[in-house]
Amino acid sequence: MLDRLRLITAWIASLLYWIFGGTGFLLLCLLLPVVFNEDDAKMVGQSFLRTAFRGFLKLLSWFEIVECEYVGFERLKDQQGGMIVAPNHPALWDAVFVLAEVDHMACVLKASLMCNPILFGGATAAGFIPNEPTHKMLRQCIDMLKGGGRLLFFPEGTRTRAENGELNPFQGGLALVAKNAGVPVWPVYVKTNSRYLNKGWPLWRLPTEKVSLSMTVGEPLHFPANGDPQTFLNELRQCYLTALKSPAA
Template sequence: MLPQKYALVCGRFILQKDFQCFVFLLKVTGLLILEDDQLKNLANRQGAMIVAPNHSALWDVVFIVAQVPALICIMKESILKNPLLGGQAGRLAGYIPVNSISQMIKLAKQCLIKNKQLLMFPEGTRTKTDAQWMNPIQGGVALLAKQTSVPVIPVFIRSNSRFFEKGWPLYKKPEFPLRMSINVAEPVYIQENESAQEFVQRLEKIYLDELSSPHPLRRVPK
């Protein structure tokens, strides 16, 4: 019933405060040790952009939106319809459902043209258990970058646990405390005459080089 301008503000405020409270509770109870200072700098960035994290776990969006509430998330339609996952607030905030790739690209492009900011997981789904560092990057992020010329901001999420990764049973308890690190890279622009496929290959190398480099929370292959 709210006008769109107020609905967007209301939805994003609800989600940010909900996620911030959740993260605070994890920290204060000693269940989570989180390094996410670089996200605070990202929140101050102006203009259209695609924030593109690797998708290590089900709750990745929680930690990012808690710090960067202006992001319009692209997520499965089933999540946006799930009241337990904040779905109604997500719909209110203008989040984009993925019910068809063509429709998703169309809506995302319209947002970027209007100088808005997107959160898009370039893997398309959570990193699979048997993936060494991450799943192959899908073409959606490259198509949007090529059609709008906006920068893609790689975000690298690392953890000492595979808690909530794809295939993790919901009943399985992880070892606490969970340790997470979220780092933000420099913007990546598609080059003149560079094809979407070439951009995907270049972007994928950036992720693999970073995620495979020495780090206390580097992913341990199974």
């Protein structure tokens, strides 16, 4: 009974955290363009969002909802110039864990999420890029990366579907961005002991056990000169399949 009460309290606390946080970011995304130029405003917004995500994860840790082991993330922090960080996507909160650990990074997200009042302010302030229309998304990603930006891009396009096994098919947009921006793709292998927040898991349904995550940075891949996008995606996807089957990943 007490355990159930702890989970319910954590759920309510998380909801209140993001209601107030979302309101604050709505104000922030209006204020930042007035005070800073466009690039500086995004950098400040990304730092604020990272702080908010770190606070949220501390809240979840305090309630003993989740624990996450980060492996190799110092390599991302030390990386200079543009880069694509590409995790597999088993659960809804994957982006939160990555963005809480790596500063000054934008994210490609579903365009429909920009209509969510809780998410809109933070996503706008941090310069997140909606995935539709596709041609605009590709151009924004390439321009940002050529300017030395960091981009969180989920190669599966959406959370992993159970019928697809370990991974969904990879989307072609990642290969096109990597090819035209000329930046490395850093795979991040995400493993979890729980189906919590997987595809089809409703937000109101609480986990039945403490969720453990591991996030491991793999070796970067560059799109080869005169390479083929599908061949690149196949090679990249095989890296994930191999790593996710390994106990060490």
